[in-house]
Every structure is written in C-alpha cells, then in structure tokens.
Amino acid sequence: xxxxxxxxxxxxxxxxxxxxxxxxxxxxxxxxxxxxxxxxxxxxxxxxxxxxxxxxxxxxxxxxxxxxxxxxxxxxxxxxxxxxxxxxxxxxxxxxxxxxxxxxxxxxxxxxxxxxxxxxxxxxxxxxxxxxxxxxxxxxxxxxxxxxxxxxxxxxxxxxxxxxxxxxxxxxxxxxxxxxxxxxxxxxxxxxxxxxxxxx
Numbered sequence: 001x002x003x004x005x006x007x008x009x010x011x012x013x014x015x016x017x018x019x020x021x022x023x024x025x026x027x028x029x030x031x032x033x034x035x036x037x038x039x040x041x042x043x044x045x046x047x048x049x050x051x052x053x054x055x056x057x058x059x060x061x062x063x064x065x066x067x068x069x070x071x072x073x074x075x076x077x078x079x080x081x082x083x084x085x086x087x088x089x090x091x092x093x094x095x096x097x098x099x100x101x102x103x104x105x106x107x108x109x110x111x112x113x114x115x116x117x118x119x120x121x122x123x124x125x126x127x128x129x130x131x132x133x134x135x136x137x138x139x140x141x142x143x144x145x146x147x148x149x150x151x152x153x154x155x156x157x158x159x160x161x162x163x164x165x166x167x168x169x170x171x172x173x174x175x176x177x178x179x180x181x182x183x184x185x186x187x188x189x190x191x192x193x194x195x196x197x198x199x200x
Contacts (some may be wrong), residue, residue, distance in 0.1 A: 003122035059132025063090035111142040
C-alpha cells in the first residue's frame, strides 16, 4: 500500500466510539469529528522489524500509517491535528476522499500534501534510520526546502512567517488599489516596501 513494503502492512480499525471514550471528547468535538471522518484504519507500521534495512532513530523508533476515510474534502484540519495529538505515536495520515488521497503529518502544525489520485499516492522511505526517514517524509509532504544551518522546525517557522508577510502585502496592495487619497497611498506604499524587505 502506498508503495510501502508488504512487510509493513497491517489492517486494524480504530473505532470512533473507542476514541471518543478513551479521550473523553466533548460533544462539540465529537460532532465536529464525526462530520468529517467516517472511518479510521491503521494500515501500516514502519519499524526496524518491518523494514530491516532501516535502523531505529534516536527519537523515532517506529511510525504508523493511518488511512482516514473522509466524508468531505473540505474537512476541518483541526480534527486531524486533534487526532495526532490524542494518539501518542508518530502518525502519517493518508486522508482519503472518494478516489483521492492527501498525505498529512503533524510537526508543530498540520503539514499536508496536494490531493492526488489514491493509486498514484506513494510514501518514500529515504534514509538509513527512522529519524532521517521521518524528516524526509515531512519535507516531501510539505515541499519544504531546509536551508543550510537551519533545523526542520526552524525552517517551518520561517516559511510560516514568510507566508504571513506575503498575505499582509497582498492585503495592503488591495487597500492601495482602492485608496483615493494621495497621502494614504504613500503611507500604504511605505508599509509594502518595509514588508518586502523582510521577504527572502
């Protein structure tokens, strides 16, 4: 499944009722989760036992692949983020809606891939130990280019900050296009120039 070795494959359903009971979710959390998710299955476990060519890492000893059947494509990402926080394991989510799949993983925030046809979705195990494999999976899913001298976590924070700056510039540009007063145009332009200097 997803191009993973057959030795990793398992099939174990995680009943939603068991999740609700174990983690004592509030009714509003249950309702929101139920509106998005129809079924959850553990479909693979990647560890030195299932993939002997890959050693355990210092922090990552194994990770699980969860296939999550969605009721809608525009799901609330908070529900998947909540699931990753509730289960104390390293989890790679294969979010499935009809014949499409989106891969997702939580690392300081929920990082998601683009949607692809399920039969074209693959998970690559690149690295000699699970720490490296896991980091490469995150970088691939999020299309993250880690700059020299930065950790993955630092790069994600940096990328997020750059994204916010770009959004601010776009917002100010819209204001500028509508603004009639010359003085305010100059003021908005100055803000845009200041923000552009912060872009890398």
